[in-house]
Amino acid sequence: MQALGRHILVEFLNCSSAVLNDVAVIENAMVKAAEAAGATVIQSSFHHFSPWGVSGVVVIQESHLAIHTWPEYEYAAVDLFTCGDTVDPWISFDHLKKAFQSSTQSAVEMYRGSSNLIKRVDFGGHAKPMHEKIPVRQKVQRSFWFTDKDENQAFSLRHTGEVLFQETSQFQKVRVLQSLSHGRMMTINDMVMCTERDEAHYHEMIVHPALQLHPRPQNVLVIGGGDGGSIREIFRYPSLATVTMVEIDETVVRASQQHLPSLASEFNNPKLKLIIADGIDFVERAAARGEEQYDLIVIDGSDPVGPAAGLFSEKFYRNCHRLLRQGGLLTLQGESPMFHQNAFVELRQVLSRIFLPDQVHTALFFAPSYPTGMWSIHMASKNGPHPIRDFNSARTKDFVREHRLKYYNEQIHTGAFCLPGFVQKMLEVEPQP
Numbered sequence: 001m002q003a004l005g006r007h008i009l010v011e012f013l014n015c016s017s018a019v020l021n022d023v024a025v026i027e028n029a030m031v032k033a034a035e036a037a038g039a040t041v042i043q044s045s046f047h048h049f050s051p052w053g054v055s056g057v058v059v060i061q062e063s064h065l066a067i068h069t070w071p072e073y074e075y076a077a078v079d080l081f082t083c084g085d086t087v088d089p090w091i092s093f094d095h096l097k098k099a100f101q102s103s104t105q106s107a108v109e110m111y112r113g114s115s116n117l118i119k120r121v122d123f124g125g126h127a128k129p130m131h132e133k134i135p136v137r138q139k140v141q142r143s144f145w146f147t148d149k150d151e152n153q154a155f156s157l158r159h160t161g162e163v164l165f166q167e168t169s170q171f172q173k174v175r176v177l178q179s180l181s182h183g184r185m186m187t188i189n190d191m192v193m194c195t196e197r198d199e200a201h202y203h204e205m206i207v208h209p210a211l212q213l214h215p216r217p218q219n220v221l222v223i224g225g226g227d228g229g230s231i232r233e234i235f236r237y238p239s240l241a242t243v244t245m246v247e248i249d250e251t252v253v254r255a256s257q258q259h260l261p262s263l264a265s266e267f268n269n270p271k272l273k274l275i276i277a278d279g280i281d282f283v284e285r286a287a288a289r290g291e292e293q294y295d296l297i298v299i300d301g302s303d304p305v306g307p308a309a310g311l312f313s314e315k316f317y318r319n320c321h322r323l324l325r326q327g328g329l330l331t332l333q334g335e336s337p338m339f340h341q342n343a344f345v346e347l348r349q350v351l352s353r354i355f356l357p358d359q360v361h362t363a364l365f366f367a368p369s370y371p372t373g374m375w376s377i378h379m380a381s382k383n384g385p386h387p388i389r390d391f392n393s394a395r396t397k398d399f400v401r402e403h404r405l406k407y408y409n410e411q412i413h414t415g416a417f418c419l420p421g422f423v424q425k426m427l428e429v430e431p432q433p
């Protein structure tokens with residue numbers, strides 16, 4: 001070759017938009033494209049832009065591979081630049097064509113540093129020629145970030161880039177990623193559902209404040225909760241007779257069983273009746289039969305988009321109210337006063353229209369891996385216990401010690417129902433309780 005290197009400028013057209021918006025998939029594809037061509041990868045750095053698009057570069061010993069994607073145009077602009085004779089950039093081209101599912105491409109190849117334009121000089125250094133392999137001692141450094149966001153706020157966790165589970169069901173995209181700081185993480189439609197490190201905050205808070213208050217819970221209904229974290233907490237109460245769980249998407253259950261064993265530990269409990277069906281239909285049908293059959297209903301759904309949107313409607317909660325026995329409790333993930341603020345307020349208002357206003361309460365807790373880190377449960381009772389007046393702190397203290405809970409305890413119980421001034425104002429409630 002009469003030049004230092006070859007540079008191919010590629011237009012990948014008619015690609016898969018989903019692939020072009022997936023930073024982990026793109027980084028993997030670019031690194032593999034470099035390796036397939038015989039290059040030695042030194043480092044890679046990729047970034048996902050809001051709301052869409054990815055940019056990144058793979059630095060190779062023989063130069064670099066770079067990319068910018070426009071998922072909204074099914075288009076990726078890629079540079080494949082290799083020096084020396086040992087690496088064939090066209091192999092990278094073929095690899096990426098497949099990875100991006102591109103049906104149309106165009107490319108321009110340029111020689112860089114043509115020998116008739118440049119002349120070697122002795123500049124006093126002792127560099128080896130670029131094409132000569134030198135051992136690379138440092139580990140390849142890679143930087144993958146998962147971001148859960150709305151238009152204005154975001155929360156990111158760095159992960160290894162390894163996608164442990166990925167399936168797009170008829171309802172949603174379910175993934176399990178390996179984060180660097182929070183263990184494994186399940187995401188649904190690019191929103192964090194749980195991480196191994198802090199899922200206990202959420203699952204303990206959605207279950208125990210209610211079950212510690214109810215004097216004799218017998219039958220529990222869980223809507224959602226397919227990762228299994230809520231039923232793991234519920235089955236700490238051996239006196240329960242049945243737990244019915246209605247999860248719309250078996251993919252979530254399967255992903256958790258395969259990759260989140262610490263959450264999925266109770267799926268084989270003989271008292272569990274797992275129904276894969278739409279929870280909204282389920283409560284509608286059950287309410288139409290007119291049976292009051294549950295002492296506790298837990299709504300452990302996703303955020304108010306996609307299949308979970310109906311879990312935020314008044315009709316749904318009216319049906320739940322009908323299904324509760326006298327003295328029963330309803331507890332639900334209430335979103336955040338700082339993120340999905342409207343959903344947080346509206347859920348509380350909906351409950352206050354259905355239950356007596358002084359039987360509806362809100363508790364806050366720390367959920368570090370959800371955007372803003374401040375999350376809520378709303379709790380309503382059908383003429384049942386009051387969260388503070390009827391709370392038996394000594395009993396809870398024993399329970400927490402016996403079960404070695406990570407987040408919930410008798411002090412958290414009392415403190416969580418005390419709301420900051422700005423939240424009281426948002427909810428238009430008097431200081432609680």
Ligand code: SPD
Pocket residue numbers: 191192193194202225226227228229230300301302303333370371
């Ligand atoms: N934005 C996160 C909302 C979390 C809702 N539920 C998570 C499921 C955990 N079982």
